[in-house]
Each structure stands twice: as structure tokens, then as C-alpha cells.
Amino acid sequence: MAATGSDGKMMGLSAYAGKFLRYVRSPSTRIAAFGGLMMYLSYAYAHGSWANPALIGVSVFAGVFLPSYSKLSNKAELWANNQFGFVTAGKLGRFLPQLAFNLAVIWLCFVGGAFNLAGIASVGGWAGAALLTTLASQGTQYLGGYLVARGIGDANRNTIVSIVFNMVLAGLGTAGVPGAREAFLVLGFVLGVLFFGIGLVSDLRSVLAPKGGVGLFLGTFNPFHNSHLMMVRRALDERGLDRIIIHPTLIPRLHADAFRKGEIRVGRVREDGFQVYEKTDKADSNVDYFPTGNIFLPPETRKALIELALAEAGLGNRVEVAFYPETYNTKGFQGVIGEIKRRNPGMRLHTLHGTDFGGMLVRQISDECGWIYPWCILRRDKVSATAIRRGAKGMTSPVVTDVLSQISQNLPVVTAGGRRFRNDNGVLTEGA
Template sequence: MTAIDSERKSLNFPLLARKIRQYLRSPSTQLAAVVALISYLSYAYAHISWTNPALISVSVFTGAFLPSYAKLSNKAELWANNRFGFVTAGRLGRFAPQYAFNLAVFWIMYWGGALNRDGIASVGGFASAALLTSLASQGAQYISLFLFQRGIGDANRNVLAGLSATMVLVAFGTAGVPIAREAFLAVGLGFGALVFGIGLLSDIRSKVAPKGGIGLFFGTFNPFHNTHLAIIQRAIEERGLDKVIIHPTLIPRLHADAFRKGQIRVARLENGFQIYETTEKADLNADYFPSGRQFLPPETRRVLIELAVAESGLGDKAEVVFYREIYDSKGFRGVIAEVRRRHPGVRLHGLHGTDAGGMSVRATMDECGWIYPWRILRRDKVSATAIRRGAKGMTSAVVTDVLEQLTANLPVVTAGGRRFRNDNGVLTEGE
């Protein structure tokens, strides 16, 4: 028995070593280490506490656990979004664990003698310092990712630059250094007002929206199911929409970037779905597949939407568009700009659910000007993940029919009076 156990341990050692190498190579791990180092150097210099055990311990802990803490913040925001459906609630959900973390950090450093007590008192005490730091870091991350989504910089480098600048400012501001203290107070309050103000305006627009105009419905639609149809039908009725423009995601920005870096790949085709998997280059701290690993090709998802809309009788109220070049270069921001160009002066409403994808689309729309959100709380049991795993009764009859033909890998798929060539799950009209 001992020999077997020893053999199992020796066989697992290479796997453990590989996991450790992947963790150390992770951009998130490296970002955390750099932020922790910059934080230590800034506080040690500003507060003259180079050898303080509390500061050293906090810096090491931050470097080791910052990625896990970031995941916790993401989960808290997602829970609040799904529970309440308001942007402000989601941001409060993210803010709560960040403030708790910073409060603990400042308390430890304060009572451990790592901080200049007069400096901390000048910004309202360690609880106030933790509050302002949380607001400043949220604002820095928001602006960093805002720039990245517009093609400026890299996501990790932007966040690193934003957090590093924030840490330096916080360190000198809490030390009571003139100008730095005032800048820290202004940035904390200003970024807090920016992040929560944008969310609050979005929530107000969602409740006091006027009727009439065009609805925008974006998402992966992987596949298009009954809740998607219900969202369109309810939004048209409640907002008095002239029509709804539907545009599916082609390749999500997260996946396009990961494919380019060789972090994920298509492993195989299964029941018409492309199955994604991570590679050795993947970031262990990144969630590449928040909505699952199975994806229908975008051309096929477009066909399913068209068929379902036609079958439901919404053909005159819903338009499926596919601006491939615009989406590939500018994402949904480009699609929104194109809709505005084609429909000048028309009021726009953004349709979405309260899952991760829906709230991500909501954020994009909020950043593109005065669009009125229309959201539906996801309380039903319809799940695209369940459908991909074989669940029945969650899609319209025509979508169910096509999925069954894809599962059978038929070379020609027929549905809704149309014929499609099936090339490894990609549906192309005609034979």
C-alpha cells in the first residue's frame, strides 16, 4: 500500500510543478506581485516604515491573494446583479468586499505601527482611508478597462498602471504629504462619484424611460432560447418599440484575445458545438469560460435567431443584423454607432438579462451615450448551459429541430422552409 501511495505521489509531482509554473507565469499573479511591491515601496518611503512587520506581512499577503480577492469581488457583483438587476447594486456588491479588505489592511498597518498616525488622522482615520482607497481603486480599474475596450493599451497593463498610480497616491496621501493628501481625497471622492454616478444614471434611465424607438438586443445567444423571445416580446409591449435589432456576438473579446495569445483553442466538435479548452499558456487566475466551453459558430447562431423570430411571428418587429467587419474591429460599440448612423435621431433602448453577459452588454450601452436600459430579472429556469447539455423544452420548435439535426451531423439541415449546408457545425444557406 505504501509503495502505491508513493508512486501516486511521485506521479502527481510533475503535475503540481506544472501548476506552480503556470501560476507564477500567470499575468494576474505577476500583476499582483508588482502591485504589492509598489505598495510596499510607497508606504515604506512615505511612512518611513521599511522594516515594519505589519507592512511587510500585508504586502506579502496582497501579492499572494490579490487574484483570489478579485474573483471574490467579481462573484459578489454578479450575485447583486442577478438579485436586484440594477447597476448600482452590482457596484455596491463589488465595493463591499473591497472595502472590507482595505479596512482590514489599514487596521493591521495602523495598529502595527506602519502608518504615520498624524497623516492618517488628516484624512479622517484608517476607516476613512480604507473607504477612499476602495473608491479610488474602483475608479482606476473602471477607467483602465474603459480605455482597453476602446483599443487603448492592454487590459492587464492598464489595470496595473491604474492600481499602481492609486497605491502611490494613497501611500503619500495617508502620510499627510501636502498636495498628495488633497489629491487623494479628490481622487477618492471623484472616482466614487464617477463610478456610482454613471450606474445611478443608468438605473434612473431604466425606470423612467419614454416609449417608442428601437430596441437593441446583443448577446451570444448560444443558442437562442425561449427567454430571449420573451425579452423581445415584453420589451416591445412595455416600451412600445417600433422594432428590435438583434446582433449576436461573433467571437467575444475575451476569447478573441485569448485565441490570439494561444491561451485557448478549439479542442473538438461535439453535437454541432465547438468545444473550447485552455492551453499551457492560459492564465490560471482567469475565467475564460464564464458561460461554458461550448459555442455554436456565429453563423449558426444567426440562423437560429432568424428561424426562431420568424416562427414566433415577430418577423416584422425584429431584425437580425450581422455587421462582421464592424464588430470585429469595434465590438458592440461599433454596432451601436452603425445603428445610430442608419437611424439618426431615433431613441434607443437596450434589452438585456441580469446574468454576467447581460450586465456586460448593459455596461457597453451605458458607455455609448443616452440609451434607455430595459432589463428582465432572470428568475426562470431556462438556461443556455442546460440546453447545450441536452435539456429539452427551453427552445422554440424550430431551434430544437435544428439542434437535433446538428447533433446527428446531417450534411444538409432543413428548417423553416430553408436549406443549409452543414460544414462542421457552420450553417450556410444553400447546398
């Protein structure tokens, strides 16, 4: 028994050591450590507090915990979005915890004697410095999110880089360094107003939207379920839409980039046709690669399920399933929206979305693609694509349930809705 226990301990220690090494190798960890160093250097240089223990302690803390801080910030915004369904609420969900953190950190440095008192007074004292730092940080984080939506970086790393940039500027600005103080004040107010202003305008457009036009419904639809059908019906009725265009993702941009870098791979294909993605040894341990789950039906199959469900519901004449693979692969949903605008010149556009991670990402993309009216719905019906992928029943329309059942039986040919598909490990190709 002692040997078994010893082996268990050795295996446990080995596992912990492996996790620690992956954490150390993580680009996010290195960026955070660099950020802690830059925070110390900028404040120490600007305020002349090289040996101040409070500054050293806060800088070390920031360098170690910035990745966790970034994750918590992103989760706080997502939680607020899910609770209230407004962009402004999500932004406040991110802003308030960060303001509390900055108040605590800057107060500790203030009472610890790390600041030039004249410099800190010139930006409204320690509380004013914390507020301006947080406002500027929200703006730079928004810019980081803007890049994520375009396939550049990821949510956690971009947030860390944004915070690091802001910490350096705050260190110089709070000391009254010529030019830095003015830049700090302008950045705080301008980016703060931009950050909250865009969200407020988006929320107002959602509430005051006129009726009529074309609805855009973009997402993974993995798979298309009863809540998706409900959203389509309600949007047609409540917004008086002429029609709705649905476009599913192919491989989500986050995953496509991670596949290219070798950070994730398809680990296996389940009997029911779902592909299971998994991280590789190259993955960044601080990155959430699967915010919407790691189990996906092939895009061709998801498209077929949407078409079959709409036809069964009698909505095929009012809802179009678009599929622009080349456009999506090169330009993402921004390109898809641009293509839809090109095909519908002068038409009023509305975006349908939920309040989960994917839904709010689509909302952000739509807001940045021009004057598109959001139509948001709070999901409270307990229907979940995640639950369906885990085997839950009764959440999809009869035809979707039937097709998924045929795929799980590994039938070479799947028939449904008067259509016939070849089944290659869950990939449906019509015309078999």
C-alpha cells in the first residue's frame, strides 16, 4: 500500500509539475510578467520610488495574477450580459470590479509612499487616478476585443496587453511627466466615453429600432435547436421582418487560428458525428480556447440541419440559409455581413442574437459593421446546445432529432425531409 501511495504521490507531483511548466511556458504568463516589470519600472522611474516595498509588492502581484485577472474580467462582462441583455450592463460588469481593484492597488501604493504627491494630486488624487486608469483601461480593452473579433489575438492575451499598456501610461501620467499626464487624462476620458458610448448607442438602437427589413442570424448553431426556431419566429413577428438570413460559422475564427498554430486539434469523432477538439502541448494554458464548448458538428451538417428544421416549421419561404465559405474563411462574419449588404443594397438590417459568449460577439461585430439594429433575447428556456451535445433529448425539432439519430447509427445514407445525404463520419453531403 505504501508503494501504491508513493506512486500516487509521484504521479500527482508529476502532474502538478507539468501544469506548472505549461503555465510558465504560456505566452500569457510571459506577457503578464513583462507587464509587472513594466509597471514597476514606469512607476519607479516617474515617481522616484525604486526601493518602495509597496510598489514592488503590487508589481509582483500584477505580474503573477494578470492572466487570472483578465479571465475574471471577461467572465464578469459575460455574466452581466447574460443577466440583463444590454451591452452597457456587460461593460459595467467589467468596469466595476476593475475599478475596485485599481482603487485598492493605487491606495496601497499611495499609503506606502510610492507616489509623487504633487503628481498624483494633479490627476485628482489616488481615487481620481484609479478612476482614470480604469476608464482608459476599458477603452484599450475594447480595442483589444475589436482585434479579437477580426481574428487577431485572443480575448485574454489582448486584455493583458491592453492593461500593460495602460499601466505604463498611468505610471508616467500620475507623476506629472510632461506630455504623459495630458495623454493619460485624454486617454482616460476619450476611451472611457468611447467604451461606454458605443455600448449605450447600441442599446438605444436595440430598444428604438424601427420595424421591417432583413434579419441577420449568425452563430454556430451546433446544432440548430428549438430556441433558435423560437427566436426566428419572434423576430419575424416583433420586428416585422420581411425575411431572415441565417449563416452558420464554418470553423470559428478562434479555432481556425489555433489549428493553424498547432495549439488545438480534432482529437476524435464521436459515433454521433460530433468532432471533439482538444488542446495540444503547444496550447497556452491561460487561454480559453473553447468558450462555446469543444464539440462541433461539421459545418455542412449544421447547415443541412438548419434548412431541414426551417422547412419542417414552414419557414423556408421567409428564412434563407446563406453559406459563403470563402468569404467567412478570409474575412469572418464581418465579410459575411458585407456580402449580405452588397446583395441587399439600401435594406434595413437587424441582428438577432442571444446573450451567451457567441451571441454577444456577434452583437459586437454587427455594431462595428455599420448601422445595424440589434434584436437581443434573454434565454431563460433551459434549451442548450451544450446539453444536446451531451445527450439531452427533446430540445430539437423532430427532423433534427431524426437526422442526429441516423448519424449516430453510422448509416451511410441519411434521408430526411424528402432529401438524401451521404454520411461520411458525420459530414452530410446532399445527392448521395
